[in-house]
Amino acid sequence: MIIAYETLKKNPPLVHNITNYVTVNDVANMILATGGAPLMSDDSSEVEEIVGISSALYINVGTLNGRTIESMIKAGTKANELGLPVILDPVGVGASTLRNEAVETLIETVKFSVIKGNISEIKAMVTNAKNAGGVDVQAEDVVTDGNLDETITFLKGVASSLKCVIVATGAIDIVTDGEQTALVRNGHPMMAKITGTGCMSGSVIATYCGANKERIFEGTVTAMVVMGLSGQYAADKTERLGEGIASFRTYLIDSMSMMRIDQLEEGAQIELQ
Numbered sequence: 275m276i277i278a279y280e281t282l283k284k285n286p287p288l289v290h291n292i293t294n295y296v297t298v299n300d301v302a303n304m305i306l307a308t309g310g311a312p313l314m315s316d317d318s319s320e321v322e323e324i325v326g327i328s329s330a331l332y333i334n335v336g337t338l339n340g341r342t343i344e345s346m347i348k349a350g351t352k353a354n355e356l357g358l359p360v361i362l363d364p365v366g367v368g369a370s371t372l373r374n375e376a377v378e379t380l381i382e383t384v385k386f387s388v389i390k391g392n393i394s395e396i397k398a399m400v401t402n403a404k405n406a407g408g409v410d411v412q413a414e415d416v417v418t419d420g421n422l423d424e425t426i427t428f429l430k431g432v433a434s435s436l437k438c439v440i441v442a443t444g445a446i447d448i449v450t451d452g453e454q455t456a457l458v459r460n461g462h463p464m465m466a467k468i469t470g471t472g473c474m475s476g477s478v479i480a481t482y483c484g485a486n487k488e489r490i491f492e493g494t495v496t497a498m499v500v501m502g503l504s505g506q507y508a509a510d511k512t513e514r515l516g517e518g519i520a521s522f523r524t525y526l527i528d529s530m531s532m533m534r535i536d537q538l539e540e541g542a543q544i545e546l547q
Contacts, residue, residue, distance in 0.1 A: 289310050317345065360385070389443035426450065
């Protein structure tokens with residue numbers, strides 16, 4: 275983790291985002307807070323050029339439409355040609371036919387370095403299961419210590435099949451490349467109370483992977499730790515000052531921008547398997 279953190283600080287990446295309109299401003303600000311530079315472009319006539327000057331590509335299907343599907347495919351294909359990390363956030367997959375078909379086409383067309391979603395989204399992505407939870411994890415899918423082993427086995431199979439790093443987010447974040455697996459227990463329940471923490475997490479992964487192209491697994495684990503720690507620090511300040519979730523959102527970005535290497539070393543709650 276320390277190497278991934280230091281590499282990012284020495285070589286700030288430019289991250290191209292084709293992302294959710296609901297959270298685009300938060301995504302841009304979180305990339306800046308992490309230490310990267312955001313570029314938000316989704317017009318098909320320029321995405322290949324934008325990828326050409328970028329260090330990583332983040333694709334988020336949260337507010338999907340026919341116009342951006344074309345842009346995602348063009349940008350992803352170009353990023354593959356250039357050897358850039360491409361991160362997919364299949365938000366709400368399983369909720370509609372359009373979403374299912376778009377994600378299926380993206381996975382068939384583009385080689386992704388990392389795919390991040392909640393466990394319901396990951397299941398829907400590979401089994402075509404209906405996801406009645408929309409963008410939220412379904413109650414029956416919630417990962418606990420009781421079903422952790424079988425969940426890890428399932429996710430390792432997905433990672434091996436798709437030849438990428440899979441991240442299943444939740445109270446326990448699971449990161450696996452099919453061989454090595456990391457359980458990240460950082461974070462705070464307040465992170466689920468505001469829109470966009472999932473999108474921000476994806477952008478942090480893209481930022482770390484953009485700076486650590488040869489260490490995708492390590493970069494992804496580091497990203498999940500710093501995001502979780504930022505949530506913990508933000509929640510502590512919010513509660514201490516007796517404030518609400520709008521303040522928490524601000525403190526979340528603040529905490530990321532002020533993250534120190536000693537906080538990362540001392541606060542990381544990781545179990546490697």
